[in-house]
Amino acid sequence: MRHAHPVAVVRAAEAAVMARLPAGTLMQRAAAALAAVAGRLLRRRVGRVYGARVGILVGSGDNGGDALFAGARLARAGARVVAVPLGARVHAGGRDALTDAGGSFGSAADLADVDLVLDGIVGIGGRPGLRPEAVAALRRVPADATVVAVDVPSGVDPDTGEVCGTAVRADVTVTFGAFKPGLLIDPGAEHAGRIEYVDIGLGPFLPTPWLTVLDDEDLPARLPRLARTADKYQRGVLGVVAGSPRYTGAAVLTVGGALRTGIGMVRFVGAAEPADRVRARWPEAVVTVLPDDARDVAAAGRVQAWVVGPGLEPDDVGHALVAQVLAMPVPVVVDAGGLAVLAADRSLLDGRRAPTVLTPHAGELARLLRMPPGGRRDIEEHRLAFARRAADEFGATVLLKGTTTCVASPSGLVRVNPTGTPVLATAGSGDVLSGVIGALLAGGLSAFDAASVGAYLHGLAAQLVSGPAGRPISATDLWAALPDAIPGRPDSREW
Numbered sequence: 240m241r242h243a244h245p246v247a248v249v250r251a252a253e254a255a256v257m258a259r260l261p262a263g264t265l266m267q268r269a270a271a272a273l274a275a276v277a278g279r280l281l282r283r284r285v286g287r288v289y290g291a292r293v294g295i296l297v298g299s300g301d302n303g304g305d306a307l308f309a310g311a312r313l314a315r316a317g318a319r320v321v322a323v324p325l326g327a328r329v330h331a332g333g334r335d336a337l338t339d340a341g342g343s344f345g346s347a348a349d350l351a352d353v354d355l356v357l358d359g360i361v362g363i364g365g366r367p368g369l370r371p372e373a374v375a376a377l378r379r380v381p382a383d384a385t386v387v388a389v390d391v392p393s394g395v396d397p398d399t400g401e402v403c404g405t406a407v408r409a410d411v412t413v414t415f416g417a418f419k420p421g422l423l424i425d426p427g428a429e430h431a432g433r434i435e436y437v438d439i440g441l442g443p444f445l446p447t448p449w450l451t452v453l454d455d456e457d458l459p460a461r462l463p464r465l466a467r468t469a470d471k472y473q474r475g476v477l478g479v480v481a482g483s484p485r486y487t488g489a490a491v492l493t494v495g496g497a498l499r500t501g502i503g504m505v506r507f508v509g510a511a512e513p514a515d516r517v518r519a520r521w522p523e524a525v526v527t528v529l530p531d532d533a534r535d536v537a538a539a540g541r542v543q544a545w546v547v548g549p550g551l552e553p554d555d556v557g558h559a560l561v562a563q564v565l566a567m568p569v570p571v572v573v574d575a576g577g578l579a580v581l582a583a584d585r586s587l588l589d590g591r592r593a594p595t596v597l598t599p600h601a602g603e604l605a606r607l608l609r610m611p612p613g614g615r616r617d618i619e620e621h622r623l624a625f626a627r628r629a630a631d632e633f634g635a636t637v638l639l640k641g642t643t644t645c646v647a648s649p650s651g652l653v654r655v656n657p658t659g660t661p662v663l664a665t666a667g668s669g670d671v672l673s674g675v676i677g678a679l680l681a682g683g684l685s686a687f688d689a690a691s692v693g694a695y696l697h698g699l700a701a702q703l704v705s706g707p708a709g710r711p712i713s714a715t716d717l718w719a720a721l722p723d724a725i726p727g728r729p730d731s732r733e734w
């Protein structure tokens with residue numbers, strides 16, 4: 240699992256480590272690692288470091304210092320290094336090291352033929368937005384040069400991933416001591432490129448993180464345990480209230496997502512038209528057709544969790560369905576039409592004790608939070624903050640969909656999903672996701688694990704089926720890929 244820490248926490252840890260070490264030690268650790276990564280990239284690009292051309296964009300702080308010391312190491316290895324100062328000052332030690340090693344200082348015009356650029360404009364001390372001279376220098380960097388951001392791509396807010404105006408777009412970001420939230424969340428994540436984490440010894444001084452990213456190896460221990468003696472009820476039963484005469488496909492997609500994640504049983508409850516479709520596609524689902532007034536969802540039988548909302552119309556019938564489901568003392572995933580019902584009547588969450596997972600995209604969250612026009616954009620630019628705010632306000636786990644899916648718990652924890660891919664931006668893929676999360680909830684996972692593991696598996700399934708070239712997929716393709724996305728490790732699953 241990867242952890243991220245905000246700037247204030249990183250600074251405090253750095254101060255604690257620096258108090259125990261000779262001055263400059265941390266910067267030398269950072270610069271050595273940075274030079275190693277840059278050297279590797281140069282060898283891949285031009286075959287060697289000797290004679291390669293390196294540009295350094297140097298701001299006035301320690302971020303520029305890191306870049307200059309790394310540049311000195313590259314110059315000693317024979318690279319032709321030119322530094323372009325962009326601030327009022329230049330880190331004095333770094334400046335001397337570079338010139339002693341044979342590097343030079345120049346202007347933005349000297350960047351015209353560089354193979355690789357180190358972005359040392361600003362790091363964790365940067366305020367969002369770059370100054371005009373930095374923007375002008377960036378324009379002089381050849382389009383095909385390899386760009387390596389030092390600690391953070393300059394212009395990206397390290398705590399939030401926000402970008403205001405121009406920001407560096409890096410191929411690789413070499414980050415020191417801890418991941419910063421802004422490297423993991425779009426738009427910052429997109430600017431960071433591949434992230435190389437460098438351990439500079441802050442670990443013992445960092446607190447328990449509130450922001451984490453799951454990795455493949457975290458999954459087996461976080462999946463429902465499949466006991467050798469399990470029967471279908473012990474594995475878990477999911478109730479699905481989805482679809483309407485107008486949106487029949489959502490019901491089929493959601494049920495498919497749940498069945499393919501692995502579950503004891505799915506009970507589908509809905510109107511005649513989606514019910515017929517579900518029965519036809521998924522004979523294994525147990526289907527209850529509701530009368531037109533949608534009374535008595537609970538009569539369908541006992542379940543360990545519900546999904547309510549995909550393809551539901553937010554009319555009186557939709558309201559009655561969501562109200563009945565949320566009144567039951569089991570975990571519930573609310574998606575799509577269910578979120579529209581909630582946006583109009585937030586009192587449906589009053590008095591709920593069992594866990595609730597809300598799965599809005601930015602537009603749905605803007606309506607849930609009753610934001611003025613433009614709210615959707617605001618959310619997309621501040622994804623982390625809004626996911627946390629919504630989780631706090633609704634007392635629910637909130638999975639904010641989109642380019643970087645963020646899962647926030649009411650206790651303030653966040654997991655950022657690393658497996659998302661834009662091929663998922665296709666109608667119906669969200670319906671499949673709600674089924675996946677529902678199955679994990681019914682299997683006994685906590686709301687936070689079910690939502691974050693669900694997003695992880697959903698993204699991985701999309702990657703598997705679409706392949707490295709990002710071939711287009713449709714939502715039903717995810718069904719076939721889901722079992723392959725779920726790691727089966729006998730030792731962790733009690734076979």
Ligand SMILES: NC(=O)C1=CN([C@@H]2O[C@H](COP(=O)(O)OP(=O)(O)OC[C@H]3O[C@@H](n4cnc5c(N)ncnc54)[C@H](O)[C@@H]3O)[C@@H](O)[C@H]2O)[C@@H](O)CC1
Nearest residue numbers: 253265266299300301302361362363364365366368370390
């Ligand atoms: N503190 C430490 O122990 C370590 C810090 N390291 C490096 O030091 C960096 C932090 O250094 P600093 O605290 O000096 O801060 P930065 O170098 O990130 O930036 C601060 C300087 O940039 C200027 N600035 C801020 N926003 C700007 C903007 N939008 N456009 C142009 N200039 C802007 C400020 O006036 C200030 O002079 C880290 O990101 C990392 O690269 C590493 O050497 C590892 C150890």
Ligand SMILES: Nc1ncnc2c1ncn2[C@@H]1O[C@H](COP(=O)(O)OP(=O)(O)O)[C@@H](O)[C@H]1O
Nearest residue numbers: 640641642659660661663664666667668669670
């Ligand atoms: N650019 C993107 N990168 C990664 N994932 C994306 C992107 N755009 C959308 N997604 C994912 O695709 C799914 C779309 O869900 P949703 O908006 O509910 O669509 P629908 O309602 O049509 O099923 C979500 O899981 C979302 O996070």
Ligand SMILES: [K+]
Nearest residue numbers: 358361389391
């Ligand atoms: K930087």
